[in-house]
Amino acid sequence: SQQGEEDPQALSIQEGENATMNCSYKTSINNLQWYRQNSGRGLVHLILIRSNEREKHSGRLRVTLDTSKKSSSLLITASRAADTASYFCATDGSSNTGKLIFGQGTTLQVKP
Amino acid sequence: EPEVTQTPSHQVTQMGQEVILRCVPISNHLYFYWYRQILGQKVEFLVSFYNNEISEKSEIFDDQFSVERPDGSNFTLKIRSTKLEDSAMYFCASTGLAGRNTQYFGPGTRLTVL
Secondary structure, X not given: OOOEEEEOOEEEEEOOOOEEEEEEOOOOOOEEEEEEEOOOOOEEEEEEEEOOOOEEEEOOEEEXXXXXXXXXXXXXXXXXXXXXXXXXXXXXXXXXXXXXXXXXXXXXXXXX | OOOOEXXXXXXXXXXXXXXXXXXXXXXXXXXXXXXEEOOOOOEEEEEEEEOOEEEEEOOOOOXXXXXXXXXXXXXXXXXXXXXXXXXXXXXXXXXXXXXXXXXXXXXXXXXXXX
16 A cells, blocks of 8 residues: 655754655655644645646745655755644545545754 | 634543544535544544545444535534544545645544543
């Protein structure tokens, strides 16, 4: 079955540094989405990248997608303490129902 | 900005009791989902719902679970006889076009089964 796997599982950086998180998946996709989750809270949608796109930007976020390697990366530039959260990638696995398959997530800690 | 809402935010129940978790998806969305997240684990798909019927369900979604859209706005998840292992955060999500558009999640209901 398809799984999204994030790497690293945990990341600790200083405020102002960049944070890069990677995600790998196993099957073909229509799109890949990144979500953020603050501890014990809901999932906040960050960005969606379609299978025919290679890179997308949104503010301090940059997402890349390499469908040949079945991988994606999320870069957060100039990180802030408020970026501290868990980050998940989710793929739809070409499902026509749109169900999302989530990875285990990367826990990011940004130290002030 | 439209958002998905869920009630209650926290539900505590005794094992064997029935619970109903409620969601109000974004009003013009057509596809609805339930996911769950056991503490410390990843988010897992439970069920998708479109055109008033289940379109896909996972192995987790057994006969103890059911979903309903009783009116034009609410979307509910019922667990008939709760078990300890049903303790988790339950998220509702909706989207306008499955597989194409962003899936928006509600804030979740934390279910604690004692």
